[in-house]
Amino acid sequence: MFGKRDVIVHGTDPYNAETERAALAAGPITATSAFYVRNHGEVPEAGSAWRLRVDGLVERPLDLSLATLREALPEYEVTATLQCAGNRRAGLIAIRDIPGEAPWGPGATGTATWTGARLADVLKLAGPRAGAAHVGFEGADLSPEAKPPQHFGGSIPLGKAERPEVLLAWAMNGEPLEPVHGAPLRVVVPGYIGARSVKWLNRIEVRAHPWKGYFQDVVYRLLPPEGAPASGAGMPLGLVALNADILSATATEVRGYAFAGGERFVTRVDVSTDGGATWTQAELLDDLGPWAWRHWRAPLDLPPGEHELVVRAWDSSAATQPDDEAGLWNPKGYVNNARPRATLEVPRRS
């Protein structure tokens, strides 16, 4: 569906699919045809009548066509990693089931080059009024999963919204944005959980308080293990936590990705082949700028037999990943950033 290849489909109604490890490993920019899709409702029809409304705490409410947006404002490119808060949920489900949530492996993430206008430039046109502190985004899709059913939406702090890396994007990897990724226009909020990069954007609301809709006030929040989703319960998720996973491993090489959210960046990746007793440093590959993950590789020379691979990434706040999933389980299965582990069987040479 949707011309996707090299994906593992987790659902068709709505369509949800993650990128296969091999396609992620193919390079630091993820092919659009293999890029993960996270939907909470049906993909809406764009239609030629599409407009972007900007309202709320602004001096000048706006009602823009895509042509106006593209012609009136300078165009920018940002290479940024999107990562779903549910990425690697499968590792939490292995501890205790999480009914109704997709068992995402390591592929609910990907990196693309996005083209669009700066949200900051649109906000300048509208002029935030006194008391403006958050910027909300509303999509055209109706989500039957929400209670009550509603449009997908979310907000980010005004200070982040005014930063140059936050785009209203109409292109992805040099091609017009595909319907499934939010055409005609989506927000891209580098460093924040994927849920804030609202697709099929048709309204921007400048607000005094964070978004009150279901997808920020009830879900995409970290609950204690015994908690239950409710308005304002638990911690709102925003900045992506440091994370990494293994994409391929052989007797001679292990490869993977590491991503630090917010304004942090990956500083080091260590690899162990003996279950974490000893470590060596991996080589960090292409640096695509401050908003993208790092792919990494480490040469290995493993004898025949079974080997316990463990990886730990470090970021610019000197944080590293939690040792394992045991303490991370939460009722919605978000933020599994445990050190990835893999058992590698090296065959005896015949």
Ligand SMILES: Nc1nc2c(c(=O)[nH]1)N[C@H]1C(S)=C(S)[C@@H](COP(=O)(O)O)O[C@H]1N2
């Ligand atoms: N309108 C709308 N925007 C949305 C969503 C959605 O369901 N509806 N899903 C969000 C989530 S949870 C993620 S992780 C990203 C996924 O973007 P992608 O499908 O382009 O990879 O889109 C976000 N934006």
Ligand SMILES: [Mo]
């Ligand atoms: Mo997500």
